[in-house]
Amino acid sequence: MKPFRKYRFTFTGIGLLFILIFLVNLSLGSVHIPLPAFFDIFLGSGSDNESWNYIVLNYRLPKAITAVLVGACLSISGLLMQTFFRNPLAGPFVLGISSGASLGVALIIMGGGLLSGVAGSILTDDITIALAASAGSLLVLSAVLLVAFRVRDTMALLIIGLMFSSLTSAVVGILAYFTRMEKLQQYIFWSYGSLGDLSWSQLLFFSIFTLLGTFFAIIVIKQLNALLLGENYARSMGVNVKRSRFQIILAASILTGAATAYAGPIAFVGLAVPHLTRQLFNTSNHKILLPAVMLFGGMLMLICDSIAQWPFSEVALPINAITSIVGAPVVIWLLVRKRKMIF
């Protein structure tokens, strides 16, 4: 009856595990920093080695925070989509929002090259790419929202989302066909995803977007729980279904848009994390699931990042490949083991 009390110990455990993984992630990297020195830096007293200070505070810490934010954003978005579309296989990619972001970036990187040389080179810095990704997400989001008001059926909306992503990938494909080799390479690198390129000021904007999206998710928790019974039941219990739909889509779009803009299209996290979370938190109550998926998503991204960073070597694998390698088997395992993903 008191849902939080029931899961108090689980939350405490997950919280401690989260902190541990966060610290492990920080202590690992291409440059080996001895553990005592690492703790000195982290606890504020600093190390004699200036470059170690710099690496931990201005490279690894922002990267770890980015990982947590990306994981949290995509996981909440996935949870919202799964309840909203009544489909356990729904995720942020389904609405085509991630594809929209990709289209924005493709237009800047590859489309910019089609303009003349000078304009192209000015256009392709980091901030422009982030802005383009947000604009792309917003474009597809607006289109989906317009359709959402006309189509009452959520399953139809799901398919429309898939069509939007096909359309945007087609446009990206055409751009890729006509673009120069180095531009194509730049786009492909972006699409691998990256957690490490954010400055503290970019991180601040990312955090603001995350908070905004999470805020919209929190205020629809009650409505999400009602929607577990279906739209007719929700309506009969006084839920303004139209407004809730709008808020849910808005929250999911802001969260996905922000994560994609700042870290590239990250696959499978949004889909897999809510299911992993339900293994431990055997509930459908969004009041429990929302904070739980944030923690889980953050942890999963930290782990994936630690793997991608391949400790103590120069090799950094693309994060998107790692999340797919971790995420896809998880989804397959869940499908095989539970046959139907009940939620």
Added chain:
Amino acid sequence: MMEEKYHSILSSKDLVIGYHKDKEDFLVSRVTDLNIMKGELVGVVGANGAGKSTLLRSISGIQPFLKGTISLNNKPVKQYSAIELARELSVVVTEQPMAKNLTAIELIALGRQPYTDWIGNLSQNDREHLNQVIRQLDLEPLKNKACYEMSDGQLQKVLIARALAQDTSTIILDEPTTHLDIYHKTYILKLLKKIAHEHGKAVIFSTHEIDLAIQLCDKMLIMNNKETYYDEPCRLIEKGLFSRLFPADLIYFDKKSGTFRVRK
């Protein structure tokens, strides 16, 4: 109490139900003026496509109707806000809840939504209500079972409990007996009768179990050929209205037993 029992909860006047398509009105049925009292169990019967669901959806505000007024407690339904209506009218629809992992108690607790705060926390009062409903419907053993572990009959009972937890004067159920065997059909209908009589609610349901409805309902609404007839079951039998419900080539209505028989 007697006086209370006979006051009208749900009424309609000059009601015409139907739907809007391509800027045209499609009439499904005209509805005779209804006056449903507190403590009455009302069964809505008719052939497939006669408009039972349309009528129930119109009454519960899910679907707009073409003409006339529907009033709850002497106030037109259209003047209710969503939350006010949710406190006066609860539904059990044919669509299955999508979250099969919900436990009985979680599902029933959702019925308290019209009374809970912005995030859905249950107050002491809400919890007392829930315990009362669980006691009344003997749901204690089912309480912590998830929906996917329940039989159809158990799930239907839990869904009815959710409507009861919503603490409304009217409960509307769309075909609550489909997919159930004859024992559980009877069980559910008797439960509805108990809810109507003992809790003083107006309970309106649609069904294809005409025989059972005749035995259990206080009033029945027959929907046939765009017209409706509303009365006590025995009067409807006397008027021979059940006989006209279906084409006469295969079955006929036996007035004596109050059942349909196959033509030999």
